[in-house]
Each structure stands twice: as structure tokens, then as C-alpha cells.
Amino acid sequence: MSESSAAVRNTRQRSAVSALLGEMEGFHSAQDLHAMLRQRGERVGLTTVYRTLQGLADAGEIDVMRPPGGEHLYRRCSEGHHHHLVCRVCGRTVEVAGPAVESWADRVAAQHGYADVSHTLEIFGTCPTCPR
Amino acid sequence: MSESSAAVRNTRQRSAVSALLGEMEGFHSAQDLHAMLRQRGERVGLTTVYRTLQGLADAGEIDVMRPPGGEHLYRRCSEGHHHHLVCRVCGRTVEVAGPAVESWADRVAAQHGYADVSHTLEIFGTCPTCPR
């Protein structure tokens, strides 16, 4: 018994949020995305934006970043495990993969007897187009 | 002229917070530390605990961790740049150094033209004493 339906329904709001994420370049907050939707004339509640983003994040369809002292930022990324190189001025983001880092983290954790290992890694800097 | 005094005054409250951090083993939140101080009979305001922790963090004397969906956690660490391997059950923390990771991050950033590079890295797992 039990699992009968994934029961994920197709709604106008969910599509709107997902579509918007498809067009956005960098990371954006829930509040930002909500404001953009409103300007487009899309009628979507803030609560729904939060819920949708959370769902997409849980499903691994979008990435979440928690910058120091700010709101959560969301972005549609390419598939597979990767990390972000972010401009701390304009937010321009580059996806970077580092197999060596991945294995290093797992190895270090194993050496100390830690199991079920995961990690977070973000690189910050000022991008070429943001002199000064 | 200019720099005359660091102007950092010695106060009973600052000493209390700093001393407490010296005895604590893992990471603790501002609210936790404040509660501990009160139980000891130390009379320190919550605002002051926040301010002191922030100051110590800015001065690089303590490390801050921002676990997903929780408060900021503080801990007195050894000197020098390092990262943390944290048990997501009990909080037991091991400091780890990874020169290879440091250079990798800098190299990747440089390749993309990013300057003034910094990074954040945390490894999570369940420690040996937290079976299951």
C-alpha cells in the first residue's frame, strides 16, 4: 500500500516560477522573483513562490545559495554536482566542478570516522567586469 | 594622527563571553551562550553577547558557522585558515586543513578572471559516536 500518487499537479503559478527561473541569469531571492512576476502581470502569491522554490530545490532542479547576511538565493543550474564562483559585487556566477575537492572531502571525513558525508563550498571574488 | 587607540575597552561582559568560549567544546549559538552566562550568575545582556561575538568574529578570534535553517554558531578555534568537519547530529567538530583545496579555489577563480578571492567550505557527516 502506501505510495499511490506522486500527486504533483501542474499549476499556472508553478509554471510561471519555473519559466522565470529559466530566463534569469544569476541568483535571485524569492522576494525578487515574486516582484518580477507581479510586474509581468502574473498573479502569484509570495507564499506560493517560497513553496515552489523550496520544492524545486528539494527536487534538485535548482540550486540554493545562502550568502552571509542575506536572503536565500535561487538559480536554475546545470545538472550534476558542482559549486559556484560568485562575484560579490554583481552576482555573476560561474559553475565550477572540482572532482579533486569532492574526493578530498570524502576522504577527510572518512579518516575521522564520519559517515553519510556531504559538503558546501562557495567561492567569492570580484569578476572581470566589476573593476575596482 | 589617526590611529591612536584601538579603543577596545576591557569590560566584565566581554571577559565573560570570551572566557565561556574558551571552555566550550563545540559550536554554540548566541542565545545558548547567553543562557549559559545567566545560569552562571553572570549578568550580561543578550544584545551584548551578540555584539561581542560579532566583534570577536570580525577580529578573526572566533569562527562562525551558518547551518542550514538555524542560527549562527560560534566557536573559538585554532589560528590559521581551516575548515570544519561537523557531525550533523551532535555537532562534534573537527578542524581540517586542505592546502590543495585552497590553491584549487584560487586557481579556478583566477582562471575566470575573478580577483580578491575568498571561499567557504563545510563538511557534514555523522560522527563515530553517533551511530545510526
Next chain:
DNA sequence: TGCGTTTTTGACAATCATTATCGTTGCCAC
């Protein structure tokens, strides 16, 4: 196409860590 069931929505209230206020306290250089 109409219906019932179940999910989703969204306006609004609630949470809660952190920050801002601002009058009082007390450190410390002189």
C-alpha cells in the same frame, strides 16, 4: 462535460533570530 477528491493557493498572522534605539553605566587616559 460534470463530479468528487485531493492538492494547491494565497491573504494574513505568527515566528524568531538579529539589529536598531537611546538613555544609562563605567572604563580609562590625562
Next chain:
DNA sequence: GTGGCAACGATAATGATTGTCAAAAACGCA
């Protein structure tokens, strides 16, 4: 000593995120 100025702290404010719950909308099925 004492005056100036940093630090304190009770309290209010902030603000992102989450909880609530009645109403709206999907969708499987007839």
C-alpha cells in the same frame, strides 16, 4: 579625580521565512 566616549542593555523594530485554513483549481473518472 573627572570628563569624554565606548560599552551596555532593556526594549522595540526589522524582516525573511513559515504556519494557517478557507477558497480555488487540477485531474481521474464517469
